[in-house]
Each structure stands twice: as structure tokens, then as C-alpha cells.
Amino acid sequence: MDSYGLIGYPLGHSLSPQIHQRLFGLEGLDRPYSLLAFPPEELPGQIGRLRQLRGFNITIPYKQALFPYLAGLDGRAAFYHSVNTVSVQNGEMTGYNTDCIGFLRTMQSHNVRLDGSVCVVGAGGVGRMFALEAAREGAQVTVAVRAASRAKGEALAEEILQKCGVRAQVAASETLDAPFSLLINATPVGMFPQVDACPVSERQIAQCAVVFDCIYNPRETLLMRRAKMLGAQVVGGMDMLVWQAAIAHEIWHGSHFTPEQIDPITAEMEQLLAAREAQA
Ligand code: NAP
Secondary structure (H helix, E strand, C coil): CCCEEEEECCCCCCCHHHHHHHHHHHHCCCCCEEEEECCHHHHHHHHHHHHCCCEEEECCCCCCCCHHHCCEECHHHHHHCCCCEEEEECCEEEEECHHHHHHHHHHHHCCCCCCCEEEEECCCHHHHHHHHHHHHCCCEEEEEECHHHHHHHHHHHHHHHHHHCCCCEEEEHHHCCCCEEEEEECCCCCCCCCCCCCCCCHHHHCCEEEEEECCCCCCCCHHHHHHHHCCCEEEEHHHHHHHHHHHHHHHHHCCCCCHHHHHHHHHHHHHHHHHHHHHC
């Protein structure tokens, strides 16, 4: 029987097995999905076992480390030099990046357009991806970083210019004060257990039509609560977590999922996470 899994180290209390089991259920499949945690020095010895799987997902620290073992690379994975999903056929591994498509499908499912003025707060792994995807979609991009990290913001703006041919603004997140059609939080600010933190001021939030917080724990961050109160449309990070997993199934099996199928899984995973926290 075809087997699947998630590789990473450490893996902690990943929701991936539960999300993927729900997706297999929608496809009418009953397949094993395991957490495969091993330290980096064991990666070469694990490749034979990974080639036996039908597909697997990848998290830190293997998103680049797997490159030498891949027979092929999807366009987005090459563009970001980052692989989070592998499809295995006849022992040959092909790498994909479903984070970016998961982000785009999340925005589509909430009717959020990316071609307006988009501010991405944070210039780390996922912030870089949001900013580049928004630029590809025709947005006027602002990258907001802590004043002390301005060089990282400038480096991302330079990458956007090189890869997408558009000039992005760089701003300080502490003093951000401008209207945006979409503001995205791509920092861990507000994540459990620091739930009383918010990455931008209320004055800034009041100037945003839509706020997407990619944090999924807690389900509703302080940023999201404030944005809702101030009348913005709000989208949370669990949507993206589930969509990027769904895209992996679309790659593995040629399935296609609709928001009506994905939304109940998102709600279920949010409840599962809340129940886990209540027990902790
Ligand atoms: P990362 O590579 O470590 O980047 C984090 C970014 O946040 C950096 O730019 C960092 O800036 C900034 N930052 C950290 N603390 C800050 C603060 N107090 N004020 C302002 N900026 C701050 O992390 P990542 O992988 O991009 O992940 C970021 C968040 O996205 C995490 O919460 C993660 O859980 C979430 N995420 C969600 C999904 C999803 O599917 N929903 C997927 C991936 C990631 P400095 O350089 O100044 O430290």
C-alpha cells in the first residue's frame, strides 16, 4: 500500500497526520501517514526509506537539504529554492513547494485580491514568499521589518526587483502608518504563548481593508481581534496550513479540493489545537 509522511527534526505535536487523514478521506483513500523525525546527520541513510514512500512533506531543517537527492524540481520550488512536498514515482523523487500555492488558494478562497497595496510584516522564510508572490500578482509591495533588521528588508526588496522587476518599499514595523489593501503578518509576534503581542499599532490596523495573520496558534491572534473590531476582513493561518497540505494531495493524486471541502477541516484543526492547549 502507498505510504506517506512528514520529515523534519524535531516534529513536536504536528497536526499533519490529522490534516492528511481528513484529505485522504475526501479522496476515498485509506493510507498511512507517519511522522518521520530524524536528525540531519541521518538524512543520507534515510533516503532509501523515503524512496519507498509514494509522497512526503518536508519541514525544517530539510527544505533545502533534500535537493541533491531529487530527480526533478517544480518551477516554484526552484524559484524559492525550497521544497516542502515530494512525489515519488518508480523510486524517483520530484520536489514541489506548496506553501506558495497554499497561500494563493487561501487568498482566493476568501476573495482577497493580491494586486493592490500589500504590506508584508516580516522578511523571514514565509514573509519572503508572501512578498514575492504578491509582487508576481502585481501588488505594490511594502516590506515592514524591525528598524534593527532594515538590511533584511532591503535584501528582500532587491530580490523582488531582480526576480519580479518591481520596486518594493521598505518600512519600519514599529512606526508603520499607511493605508494598505492587505496587511500580512509573517512574524511569530502574537503566537502562543506570547498571545498578548501585536506586530503593528492599532492606528496601522485601522488603515487596512484585509488582514491575514499566518499564525495558526492561537486561532485568533490579538492582531486578528483588533482588525475585526476595526472593521477589516480577517483571515487566519490555519487556512493556509490546510491548503498547503491539500495542494500536496492535488500533486500526488490529481485531486481538486474546493473551499467548501477545506473550510470544515480548518475549523476542525482549530478545535483540535484549542483542545490540546486546554489540556497542556
Ligand atoms: P522566520 O524565518 O524566523 O522569520 C520571522 C520573521 O519575523 C523575521 O523577519 C523576524 O525579523 C520577524 N520578527 C520576529 N520577531 C519580531 C518582532 N518582535 N517584531 C517584528 N518582527 C519580528 O520565520 P518563518 O518561517 O518565516 O515563520 C514566521 C511565522 O509564520 C511563524 O509564526 C510561523 O508559525 C508562521 N507560518 C505559518 C504557516 C502557515 O501555513 N500558516 C507557514 C509557515 C510559517 P528579525 O530578523 O528582526 O528577527
